[in-house]
Amino acid sequence: MTSIKKDRMAERYEIRLSGFGGQGLIFAGIVLAEAIGIYEGKYVTQTQSYGPEARGGKSKAEIVVSDAPILYPKALGVDLLLAMSQNACDTYFSDLKPSGKLIVDSTFVKESPITDTIFIPFTHIARTQIGKTIVANIVALGSICRISNIVSRDSLQKALVGLAPKGTKEVNLKALNAGIKAAAKF
Amino acid sequence: MTSIKKDRMAERYEIRLSGFGGQGLIFAGIVLAEAIGIYEGKYVTQTQSYGPEARGGKSKAEIVVSDAPILYPKALGVDLLLAMSQNACDTYFSDLKPSGKLIVDSTFVKESPITDTIFIPFTHIARTQIGKTIVANIVALGSICRISNIVSRDSLQKALVGLAPKGTKEVNLKALNAGIKAAAKF
Numbered sequence: 001m002t003s004i005k006k007d008r009m010a011e012r013y014e015i016r017l018s019g020f021g022g023q024g025l026i027f028a029g030i031v032l033a034e035a036i037g038i039y040e041g042k043y044v045t046q047t048q049s050y051g052p053e054a055r056g057g058k059s060k061a062e063i064v065v066s067d068a069p070i071l072y073p074k075a076l077g078v079d080l081l082l083a084m085s086q087n088a089c090d091t092y093f094s095d096l097k098p099s100g101k102l103i104v105d106s107t108f109v110k111e112s113p114i115t116d117t118i119f120i121p122f123t124h125i126a127r128t129q130i131g132k133t134i135v136a137n138i139v140a141l142g143s144i145c146r147i148s149n150i151v152s153r154d155s156l157q158k159a160l161v162g163l164a165p166k167g168t169k170e171v172n173l174k175a176l177n178a179g180i181k182a183a184a185k186f
Numbered sequence: 187m188t189s190i191k192k193d194r195m196a197e198r199y200e201i202r203l204s205g206f207g208g209q210g211l212i213f214a215g216i217v218l219a220e221a222i223g224i225y226e227g228k229y230v231t232q233t234q235s236y237g238p239e240a241r242g243g244k245s246k247a248e249i250v251v252s253d254a255p256i257l258y259p260k261a262l263g264v265d266l267l268l269a270m271s272q273n274a275c276d277t278y279f280s281d282l283k284p285s286g287k288l289i290v291d292s293t294f295v296k297e298s299p300i301t302d303t304i305f306i307p308f309t310h311i312a313r314t315q316i317g318k319t320i321v322a323n324i325v326a327l328g329s330i331c332r333i334s335n336i337v338s339r340d341s342l343q344k345a346l347v348g349l350a351p352k353g354t355k356e357v358n359l360k361a362l363n364a365g366i367k368a369a370a371k372f
Contacts, residue, residue, distance in 0.1 A: 026216065030212065030234070033234070033236055034236060036236070037235070037236020037237050038236050041237070041238065042237060043235070043236075043237035043238070044235065044236045044237055045233055045234070045235045045236075045260075046233065046234050046235075046236070047231055047232065047233040047259055048216075048219070048231070048232050049223075049229070049230065049231045049232075049256070049259075050219055050220060050222070050223020050224050050229075050230040050231075050232070051223050051227070051228060051229035051230055051255070052227065052229070069237070070235070071260075072258070072260070073233055073235075073259055073260055074231075074257075074258070074259055165351045165352075166351075
C-alpha cells in the first residue's frame with residue numbers, strides 16, 4: 001500500500017447506498033461496515049435515517065470510514081454513491097464530491113445526470129445468475145469491492161458469512177462473486 | 187398526550203443499546219428505529235460504530251429521535267441506556283443525562299454505579315420463558331417500550347414482524363410481550 005493511499009484514507013471516505021425499501025440496503029450497509037470496521041480495523045460508522053422521507057419508499061444507508069475516530073457520522077460529501085432506483089439517483093447525485101463515483105443499478109436507473117456513471121444491472125444479474133432478485137444488494141457490494149478498493153473481498157466474505165441468515169450463506173457468496181466479476185471491466 | 191410531553195420530544199431523545207457482540211443489539215436498534223421512524227412518523231437516525239472498540243467484544247447501537255430533522259445523529263447525552271453486559275454498563279453509564287434512565291440485564295450486570303438502575307434479567311427470561319437466549323434483545327425492547335413510552339407496543343410489533351427472519355415471528359412476538367410484562371412493576 002502506498003503512503004498516498006494511506007493519507008487519503010486518513011481523511012474520510014463516505015459511502016451512501018440508496019434505492020427503495022425492500023432492496024436490503026441497510027443489510028448491505030451493515031455488512032460493508034463490519035467488513036471494514038471489524039475485519040480491516042478502521043473506524044466506521046453506519047447510519048440509517050427514518051422518518052417522513054422514508055415513507056416515500058426511499059431507503060438509504062450511510063457508511064463513513066476513517067483511520068481516526070469519527071466525530072460526525074453523517075455524510076458531508078459522498079465519495080461513492082450506489083443508486084438502485086431512478087428516484088435515489090435523481091435525489092442524491094448532487095451530494096457526490098466532484099471526484100466521487102456513481103454506481104447505478106441499470107435494471108432500474110435509465111438516466112444519470114453524471115457522465116461517467118457506472119451502469120451495472122445488479123438486479124438483472126441477481127435474477128439471471130443467482131435466481132433470486134433479493135441478493136441484488138450483495139451483487140452491488142461485490143461491484144463496490146472491485147471498483148472502490150475500500151474493502152477487500154476477503155473481509156467482505158467474512159462479514160457476509162457472519163451476518164447472512166441461516167441457509168443463505170452460499171447464495172450470498174455467489175452473489176458477491178457475481179458482483180465482483182460484473183465490475184471487472186470498470 | 188400532554189403538550190409537555192410533546193415539547194420534550196421536539197428536542198431530542200437519545201437511546202443507546204449496549205452489550206457484547208452476538209446479543210443482537212444492532213438488530214434491536216433497527217427494529218426500534220423503524221418502529222418510531224416509520225410507524226410513528228418521527229425523525230429517527232440509527233447508528234452503529236465499528237473499529238478498534240468493537241474488537242474488545244463491545245457492541246452498541248444508538249437511536250436519536252426527534253420531531254424535526256436530525257442534524258447530528260451521534261448521541262450527545264443519553265436519555266435511555268440499555269446495558270446488557272457489565273463492561274457496557276461500566277463504560278457507558280457516564281454518558282447518561284442526570285435525568286436519564288439506566289436499564290440493565292441483571293443476568294450479566296451485577297453492579298451499577300447509578301442508584302436508581304432498573305434491573306431486569308432479560309437473558310434469563312429469554313431462556314426460561316421463551317427457550318431461546320438469542321431473543322433476550324427483544325425481551326429488552328419490550329421492557330424499553332413499557333418503561334420509556336417512546337414507542338407504542340403496536341409500532342414495535344409491526345416493525346418486528348417486518349424485520350424478523352422467516353420462521354421467527356412468533357418467538358419474537360412472545361419475547362416482546364415477556365419484556366413488556368417483566369417491566370410492569372417499574
